[in-house]
Amino acid sequence: MLRKLPYGFKKRIITLAPTSVISNFSKVCTFAKKFCFDVIENYDQVLITDSDEVYRLATRDTYVLRIFKFLYQFKYLRLMIDGDYTINPTWKTVLLVDEIIDKNIYISVNDTLILYCISKEKCKEVIPFLGGSYTRLVIYGVCPWTQAKQLIYSDVKEVRIRARIQLHPLRYRKFAKFVVRHCRSYDQR
Numbered sequence: 001m002l003r004k005l006p007y008g009f010k011k012r013i014i015t016l017a018p019t020s021v022i023s024n025f026s027k028v029c030t031f032a033k034k035f036c037f038d039v040i041e042n043y044d045q046v047l048i049t050d051s052d053e054v055y056r057l058a059t060r061d062t063y064v065l066r067i068f069k070f071l072y073q074f075k076y077l078r079l080m081i082d083g084d085y086t087i088n089p090t091w092k093t094v095l096l097v098d099e100i101i102d103k104n105i106y107i108s109v110n111d112t113l114i115l116y117c118i119s120k121e122k123c124k125e126v127i128p129f130l131g132g133s134y135t136r137l138v139i140y141g142v143c144p145w146t147q148a149k150q151l152i153y154s155d156v157k158e159v160r161i162r163a164r165i166q167l168h169p170l171r172y173r174k175f176a177k178f179v180v181r182h183c184r185s186y187d188q189r
Contacts, residue, residue: 045109
């Protein structure tokens with residue numbers, strides 16, 4: 001009966017439950033172990049990547065990037081920088097996919113989630129470790145549509161996908177319906 005519940009529902013219930021309850025519950029239901037995390041870390045704006053080169057470039061501190069990050073914290077300047085149809089994201093923290101998976105860390109994002117995966121396998125592995133109340137999502141690199149769709153929930157207002165999305169031709173219509181349904185107001189783009 002529990003196995004028939006949707007993935008997102010199971011993940012949310014287990015994430016919200018106290019760790020003592022989950023540890024006992026995971027002894028009875030083995031599927032719950034994949035939702036148990038050793039550490040939960042909160043971030044406002046985070047870039048997560050599987051590339052050492054992207055990590056090195058993103059952590060490099062430059063004068064222009066510091067000014068951009070400073071201006072980006074103000075709502076009206078953010079709207080001017082982004083424009084009407086796009087998102088120009090900034091980040092405060094950069095994390096590697098391997099570190100998240102190896103240390104079994106659940107990443108809770110409050111504002112902007114930027115995912116830059118070169119490998120679709122790494123993208124599939126890291127998605128269960130990501131969550132939170134983020135309202136802006138940016139995806140770069142390679143990402144299967146089924147994985148990208150897991151990151152887009154009703155409170156995500158702005159989505160920018162600059163990745164090669166892998167989508168079967170028979171699913172084009174469902175993809176178009178999803179995009180139309182998601183972009184239902186001026187705030188959502």
